[in-house]
Amino acid sequence: MIVASAANVLVWIVWVVAAFACLGTGIAVISFSNPFYSALSLIGNLASLAVMYLLLSAEFVAAAQVLVYAGAVMVMFLFVIAYLGGRADAPWAGGPSWQALGAVAASAALFVEVIVVIGLKTSGRLSDSADIESSFGRPYEIGRLFLTDHLLAFEITSIVLLVAAVGGVILGSHSRDAPTAETQQ
Amino acid sequence: MRGPDIVWYLCVAAFLFCTGALGVLIRRSPLIVLLSLEIMLNGANLALIAFARHYGQGDGQIFALTVMAVAASEVVVGLGLIVAIARRRLDLDVDKLSTLRG
Numbered sequence: 001m002i003v004a005s006a007a008n009v010l011v012w013i014v015w016v017v018a019a020f021a022c023l024g025t026g027i028a029v030i031s032f033s034n035p036f037y038s039a040l041s042l043i044g045n046l047a048s049l050a051v052m053y054l055l056l057s058a059e060f061v062a063a064a065q066v067l068v069y070a071g072a073v074m075v076m077f078l079f080v081i082a083y084l085g086g087r088a089d090a091p092w093a094g095g096p097s098w099q100a101l102g103a104v105a106a107s108a109a110l111f112v113e114v115i116v117v118i119g120l121k122t123s124g125r126l127s128d129s130a131d132i133e134s135s136f137g138r139p140y141e142i143g144r145l146f147l148t149d150h151l152l153a154f155e156i157t158s159i160v161l162l163v164a165a166v167g168g169v170i171l172g173s174h175s176r177d178a179p180t181a182e183t184q185q
Numbered sequence: 186m187r188g189p190d191i192v193w194y195l196c197v198a199a200f201l202f203c204t205g206a207l208g209v210l211i212r213r214s215p216l217i218v219l220l221s222l223e224i225m226l227n228g229a230n231l232a233l234i235a236f237a238r239h240y241g242q243g244d245g246q247i248f249a250l251t252v253m254a255v256a257a258s259e260v261v262v263g264l265g266l267i268v269a270i271a272r273r274r275l276d277l278d279v280d281k282l283s284t285l286r287g
Contacts, residue, residue: 011188019197026201026224030208035216042220045201049227052197055188056238061230061246068253073223073260080264081216084271103210111203118195126191130241141243142250150247157254164258171265174272 015055021048039077046070058137194235201228213278215270219263226256 021044028041046069053062135141146154201224208221230249237245271277 008188015189022197023200026204029220029224030204030212030217035214038217038220042223045224046227049231052194052231053234056234058234058246061234061249064250064253068257073257076260076264080268100211103207106210107203107207110206111199114199115196118192122192126239129191129239132241136241136243137246142246145243145247153247153251157251160258161254164261168261168265171269
């Protein structure tokens, strides 16, 4: 009993650290004026999210999160930021200040709405989670679901990735007669 | 190993989503708009995985992995657009890219 409650406290501590790291780095992403620091904060955000996925016993998704997001996608971001150099820096807020105020009010209202809906609709019903088997979240189970119940999603994902790769090549290919800002104006 | 209830994960997911939405609305650099979009997608992913754990079924994790693949595709196309904009020496500012405005 004592061991169980100690483990519970440990899980809570890990969760609180991961959640606050998640929220703090999320705010840091949108408040740095240098995109390089924003991208680095997003890596921290994705890593703390991976910790929360582990707490939710989604081991394979946590590994994929670190490999795909924090690894591949963020390296691509950092390459583009380095390619753009100083031109990537942008002023902090756009437009007149009433636009920024409206944006803050809109997202705060969205947050309050979601929290109220969570509180109204789920009060008490989300307290006891279902018991899970030991295979839950393991690569075996994920692969079994992907190749049996969700085969269509798997195939469509491959087509989406192929289309995105072709689109990236087309967007990145250099066309010599592309109009520049000088020729357009 | 009990840990916090699913409701707490949902609150973190909602906060992440709203943070990302605020970033999309308030920032002008298309790079940071893309980064904020990633935050929104990850907030949705966290809610999906929390519900998958709550109901003890793996379908939510499958959906989260699909969202990850779609996010990777979106980053490829978005960064390709940003590089194309930068190569044409246009300003990297979403407020000034208004040629298609009706």
